[in-house]
Amino acid sequence: MSETARLEAFSDGVFAIAITLLIIEIKVPSHEATEHAGGLIPALIHVWPSYVGYVISFVTLGIMWINHHALCSYIGRVDRYFLFIHVLFLMCIAFLPFPTAVLAEYLPHPEERRAAVAWYSATLVVIALAYNAVWWYAAFGGRLLKPGCDAAAVRTISRRYLIGPVAYGVSLALAFVSVVASLSVHALLAAFFLLPERKGR
Amino acid sequence: MSETARLEAFSDGVFAIAITLLIIEIKVPSHEATEHAGGLIPALIHVWPSYVGYVISFVTLGIMWINHHALCSYIGRVDRYFLFIHVLFLMCIAFLPFPTAVLAEYLPHPEERRAAVAWYSATLVVIALAYNAVWWYAAFGGRLLKPGCDAAAVRTISRRYLIGPVAYGVSLALAFVSVVASLSVHALLAAFFLLPERKGR
């Protein structure tokens, strides 16, 4: 296997595991909780913040995986430092189940809700910065890009990726004002990054 | 790696992880439970609903993996929206360990048993709908299908896949009447989807 293919496969493995591990943070309602809620169905509805966290994180990681896939298609070769920056990026990706679980636990609690959303958004700021670091290391002076890469396309991607940390930063700031507004930024960003990189492709 | 191959590999990863994670929902009987049951062997038999849930979910996901494999053999290319619909489909697949754990926990409790089976069947209705969405997006007007695909075969598959949400819907309705009848529909559906798509192949 080529170095690039093996890096792609390893990254896909970490993405697939992190995304699938999200479910183990959703706990089966205890018999006490079920009795308290007045039945199993109300008890299952009662843990809605767990479903919200699951959906937001799954969609965010899923779209990040799709874009990572596009990013890799520009990479022609790798070096040890690129592999290491990639490991740090994956370290941030694999961290996401933790703030997701914090979000699910504290979203229903008015006094801690904002801190939980802020912690979640802060993690995504770091993930977006790590994603940019991966791209910039590869793209700087065309270091690791495939020979025939279109310079204009590379510049477009570079600018586009910078939107990530900025917008997640906005969502972090909004967390202290309005939890709904902050989480809406996450949904909007997911929709934005789902758009193709360029109309012409 | 081609886009199609990487999507297949990622999907297989999520399937493999979700299917293997099913086991961590089966808990070792506590020493109190063992004493209460009169020994370890009776205590291990006592958790039979966990084994029922494990087997049904493993077989269901396994057969879905086999069919997903067949589906992928018709796909010639992918686009971003197909990747995204696929992520949503995988989100439903990766959710299954949760209703399986709910089923295992509440199957022995007469008053909550029906709600647990209904919740489990409802999840499978959603999985089957997501599966159909993946197929319809690809097959509509032959959008992403391989050039030489047999139109009659595509129509047969389309009709066949529609049986999924309908039959799981029946199992959902049956859950409120009879838990055994509802779970039998799951077993029958697994057997049905195991049959080859067409006699002639």
Place this chain on the structure above:
Amino acid sequence: MSETARLEAFSDGVFAIAITLLIIEIKVPSHEATEHAGGLIPALIHVWPSYVGYVISFVTLGIMWINHHALCSYIGRVDRYFLFIHVLFLMCIAFLPFPTAVLAEYLPHPEERRAAVAWYSATLVVIALAYNAVWWYAAFGGRLLKPGCDAAAVRTISRRYLIGPVAYGVSLALAFVSVVASLSVHALLAAFFLLPERKGR
């Protein structure tokens, strides 16, 4: 990807996940346990049955993976029933972390130790039977074997694989007599299955 390659990759995924999940059954000693044992090092030594279970199961699954690998090298094509038998085989493989955790929990308890080892051995009887079912379905009349397969080699493998369920059955019977004797059979079998299939290869 060919059907055979995708089945191999999926099986390897389930093997890799089941084998790596074994570690999450080893629990960090609580502060009470540490105080009770007179320090963290004694407390870590105190959970030795967890390490025994981890090593036996990891080595058993690892050698099974090596042999599964050799088995696959004889398979020329797959059909839907073979895929399904394979799913059932993987269902047994993925179950092993559960009896391993039971073993670790009950090995230090004289009155339940035999039941725990019996449960563990019984799981391996079922795994070995499923492994034989995979092989026999493929090898019967050469159904799915590669065209040029040496008939003598196939017969040797068939006989060799039958040793699995028989020997694990012996280990199951021995569990009720002596826990050490029963677990020794597991170690001997691992060593036996590590030997190359034929001297001449």
Place this chain on the structure above:
Amino acid sequence: MSETARLEAFSDGVFAIAITLLIIEIKVPSHEATEHAGGLIPALIHVWPSYVGYVISFVTLGIMWINHHALCSYIGRVDRYFLFIHVLFLMCIAFLPFPTAVLAEYLPHPEERRAAVAWYSATLVVIALAYNAVWWYAAFGGRLLKPGCDAAAVRTISRRYLIGPVAYGVSLALAFVSVVASLSVHALLAAFFLLPERKGR
């Protein structure tokens, strides 16, 4: 798939799962812990030893994966004993989440902190020895190396790999003197093994 490729893929799977499982050892602060700490943000800061353990183990496993990748590029063929030694090596790799969780739990406790770091370092001594065993079995007399391997490069690698068990041994001894000094050796080793094997490559 060739035997070498399948071993690489299986190893990468175990690495990817072990590295991603590290996160499930970080527990969401309970509502009592949050109240005690005076809010969710202080409570999340309070579990800093979990983050320290996560980062050290992720980076260590990540760099080990990068180097394992380089090691595999020298391997031309495999035999059953090499596969088995590899399984034992992966058994050590997959064990790391456990001492990481021990470290996170006991780092804040002055009386047990040293034992936790010693246990962690001892695991890495064993991992480094297993890594050397993999290499030495393959490299001894050029047994499994690719035909054209440069003998000088092989000797350089052999010497370089020996630094691992020695340095982790030093970190183990230092654990009883100073926790900070011991963990610094881990950081230094990570940096050392990140350097390319030879300037000339």
